[in-house]
Amino acid sequence: MNKSLFIIEFQTKDQQYIYDCGSSKIINVNNKLKHIIKNFFNSNSEYNYMKEVYDLTEKEYKSMRNYINLLINKYNMFYSNNSNNAYINSNLSKNEIQEIMYESPISQLILIVTNNCNLRCEYCVYSDKYPKDIGYSKLNMDFNTAKLAIDSFFELNKERKKRGLNKDIHISFYGGEPLLNFDLIKKSIGYAKRINPETKFYITTNGTIMNDEIADFLANNNIFITFSLDGYKENHDRNRVFVNNKKSFDMVVSNIKKLQSVKKSLNVEMPITFNCCLDSYTDLDKVVSFFETYYYDFYPFFTTFSQIKPFNTTYYEWCDEQYNNGTLSLVKDAFQDSRKIVKNKFLNKDISTKEYRQVANAIFFNELSFLIRNRSGNNSVLKNSCLPLSKIAVSPEGNLFLCEKMCEKFSVGDINNGINWDEICDVTNKIISFFSSEKCTTCEAKSMCDACFMFLEEDGTMSKEFCERRVKSLKKELEDHLTLYEEEADIFSILNENKNNILSISEG
Secondary structure, eight states, X not given: OOOEEOEEEEEOSSOEEEEETTTOOEEEEOHHHHHHHHTTTSOTTHHHHHHHHHOOOHHHHHHHHHHHHHHHHTTOOSEXXXXXXXXXXXXXXXXXXXXXXXXXXXXXXXXXXXXXXXXXXXTOTTXXXXXXXXXXXXXXXXXXXXXXXXXXXXXXXXXXXXXXXXXXXXXXXXXXXGGXXXXXHHHHHHHHHHHOTTOEEEEEEOSOOOOHHHHHHHHHTTOEEEEEOOSSHHHHHTTOBBTTOOBOHHHHHHHHHHXXXXXXXXXXXXXXXXXXXXXXXXXXXXXXXXXXXXXXXXOSEEEEEEEOOOXXXXXXXXXXXXXXXXXXXXXXXXXXXXXXXXHHHHHOGGGSOHHHHHHHHHXXXXXXXXXXXXXXTTTSTTTTSOOTTSEEEEOTTOBEESOGGXXXXXXXXXXXXXXXXXXXXXXXXXXXXXXXXXXXXXXTTGGGOOOOGGGXXXXXXXXXXXXXXXXXXXXXXXXHHHHHHHTTOHHHHHTGGGGGGEEOOOOO
């Protein structure tokens, strides 16, 4: 049987490791074990070599080889047989896709209530820096469209309940800036509550629109709010500006304080979330320090940190241009340099506050994403992608999509005619076909890859740029992750179960 090594070697300051690309398992190794792994199927004279180079006894050699033999033959580690790695590349039928869909742990309707926005954020997918995606428009969703979408969504969930899946039902309002269509949001929430009072509601907003009526409504209806806030003023204002180029930071912070004040007066404890966007010019320590400073003004809250993706965009070229001509005060490689500072503060309680570390926790939580991914979708034909119709995004004019970030790619129906199962089958089989291709099944990053419908091109391939960057970043992610593990960062006590994914061994 023709087998080939399917591993990544990497090391931290103190340890050597091997990452098994098929299973995502990690073992710490020494040079003796690495030699045995690499020469396992070509070992006629291996013991003599090991004895001469490493002065191993026969007993020591057999013990190490037996350990590697167990990992290879019982757990299928280190070596791949491409024919075994590939999925069966056959199209799924409508019934088969429906069965997958009904098993989804997520049930979310996303109403894109407007394509309009009062900001012109430089990294927004609606901007001219994303030429493949949809642009801004004055198009707003009307109540009839929202009502039909909500009705269809609840009908879909009836079928899920028949199959024993009694999951929470989520309805999200998205844009553009959704609060520009606040009247529709109010009507839609009232209508959905009459059908199912347990429905949970979410709004993602830029935070610039928050009068007393809106604040009272959001607080009284326990709506989960995500604010787009990029940390400290300079970082936020260089990207998040109004149409007239006026900065938005001061208004956003003021409005968040207003909402939290109203909630406190009503004894509402629903937390808010911040989506904080970062790029290579962001000073991460300043970002964390900002949320530390405002900790009790914003409390209770969670912060998620999102690296601005470099795919299909000219955003980073624009940033470099600003840096080169001095238009904005930017520091080259600020993110990487400041990340080291944050890491040091996160690990050292003597030089940081509890509030600082709690904010920074979210950054290092992301380091563990590859362990979590491998537990969920890796054995599925859809790998780590969302299952079809686990989310349904509805455009202002009523077209249906599998994801709010797919914009106009791969419409799968509309609110008047319902779900187009031919289109669902087509796009689902396209992504399955790619995942079963030789390019994907032999990729080093396959087990921890976050490829999904969002990155699928019209021709059924995954974005070339996405794949190249995913593989390139993998080794660095592994090094960062294991460095944190060795230093016993607090996050590992929170996610202790993930330690089971690391197989530690002694020096022979």
